[in-house]
Amino acid sequence: MNQLSPTAALEKELIDCIKNHFAGEIKTVEALGGAWTDETMRTLLKVAPAVYVAFIGNSPSDLRYCVKQTWALFVSVNVLNGVRIEPEKAFLIHDYLIKLLNNRRFNCAARAMQFSQSANLFSDLSAKRGLFVYGLYFIVDMPLPADDEQHTIDDFITYYHKFISVTPSWESLNTLPQDNNND
Helix, strand or coil: CCCCCHHHHHHHHHHHHHHHHCCCCCCEEEECCCCCCHHHHHHHHHHCCEEEEEEEEEEECCCCCEEEEEEEEEEEEEEECCEECCHHHHHHHHHHHHHHHCCCCCCCCCCCCEEEEEEECCCHHHHHHCEEEEEEEEEEEEECCCCCCCCCHHHCCEEEEEECCCCCCEEEEEECCCCCCCC
16 A cells, blocks of 8 residues: 555646645645644744645545545635635635636546535634634535556446357447446
8 A cells, every 4th residue: 555545646636736826926825634722823924925725634436435524624825803804815715716716627636625624713813813714515415535556347337248158159349327336
């Protein structure tokens, strides 16, 4: 098991995509793997404006061998006396992130990423630290890691079959009925 997990691969793709799109506009784009502690808030304050990518969790997917993942992007901007220093920039980053990522296909994902919601996360803790934070939430179907590269006929909806016991021999292209376990 020396391959990158699909979750880690998507985190990397998200960070690279945002960095490339916002080059020169955002000071940092990186993963946020833990809780919002005082240390995290101090770090956020030093580098705003910034975008932090966080994996939130999984839920069942209607696709076979996949899970539906929730991802959050936290946009932090500086405030002075409770007022955003560059309010237009904060809204532009927020809006362009939605435009950039909604319906975007990533190489490691099973389907395109979908925007779910956004929220104003301004709180007393962030106000004391001089930050204004927006949260943007996205969902995407991600494949589970494969144990091997072998596939069976069960993994395909359409398959080719050649009947050799029939005289004369004949061929067919068969389509299986689609249900929630096949996509």
